[in-house]
Amino acid sequence: MLPTLDEFKQAQQQIAALLSVTPLERSARLSNHFKADVYLKREDLQQVRSYKIRGAYNKLLTLSKDKKVKQVICASAGNHAQGVALCCSTLNIHGIIIMPKTAPLQKISKVESFGGKWVEIRLHGETYDEAYHHALKAAEKDDIPFVHPFNDRDVILGQGTMGLEILEQLGKTPDVVSICVGGGGLLSGVGSVMAQAAPSAELFGVEPAEAASMSEAIKQNKVVTLPFISRFVDGASVATIGDVNFEICRQLNLQMLTASEGAICSALIEMYNEDGIIVEPAGILAVTGLYQMDIDLTGKTVVCIVSGGNNDIYRTQEIIERAKIYEGKKFYIRVEVPQISGSFATILSIIEKEHEGLVSFTRYSNAKAINGYSSALLGVEVTNKSIGKAIMNRLNQAGISFRISKESPVINEL
Structure with a gap:
């Protein structure tokens, strides 16, 4: 049974003191592109720069009502941890926060800032799931309430309050609502609100193609x-x-959709360049999903949830690299170079024939010659995808043996 609208409304009243009512902004750029009215729900403007504060605060307040809680524990890759940290310092509750060792330093720093003396950060494991299982064991061992980032009814009720806000701000039923998906807390909450208050709205969940756990669960029905x-x-x-x-x-x-890392990076950079909005990779998922939808959005009212803006600036180079590769503006080819004088110069001249569209050319490696050929990894950056195709056609016509390489020396070095 779905959580009821009354439950969501009670949660909305309960968490109002700490929550910001974030703007629902019409995006002129996306509206023009899709010939629709596209609105962005700006959860990146919450105090902790993500929607996670909603569920965390509702859960801690509920725990405080049920019994006197002095300490809680949670696991998070960053955003939930920040929400719990702020709630702990607000309610004077001690919090143990387990984060994976791979969590961005920016997010770890913000957890420290929001929680102050009320939180203790412990780093464990390489992924959220490893941190999660470690936190569960600690919670059971020391009998500490565990604040789950998504798999908890009180958390779901908190996240779903955003759905109520969207309907109040929009003043009508949206045709399409696009929601990012990690563990499913936001989708469960906002989806439940829409199913009851705006049942005609089409719901799309968007998750990373390389971590599509909800899509797989729905596919296998478990x-x-x-x-x-x-x-x-x-x-x-x-x-x-x-x-x-x-x-x-x-x-x-x-309907579940997936977005590749390249598509996510491309949409993230476009939003920064065109709209001046700083979003993290997970935060742009709902917008990225618009480009994956197999329906005509013309004339429709569309809501995309921008779920978070905690992007570590030190990740920018990797994000740009992934975006350029996805857009076809950068590619790497492994070329078999004959060990004959002038062979590499011939390859270079073929690439440089597209000089007007060539941004950069880099030779990264040259493997030891075997059977009269050495393998060279070349990085080529161009102004648009068509220039890259032209270069590859010229190499083919010249009989140069090459293959597109999936490896990026730039990403490998980061």
């Missing part, structure tokens, strides 16, 4: 654990969704 996930979209990289979340989401009229 909660599954992915054997491998990429950690790049740290705020939504979850190997196992919550069973509470799954039971709710399976009742929704929902």
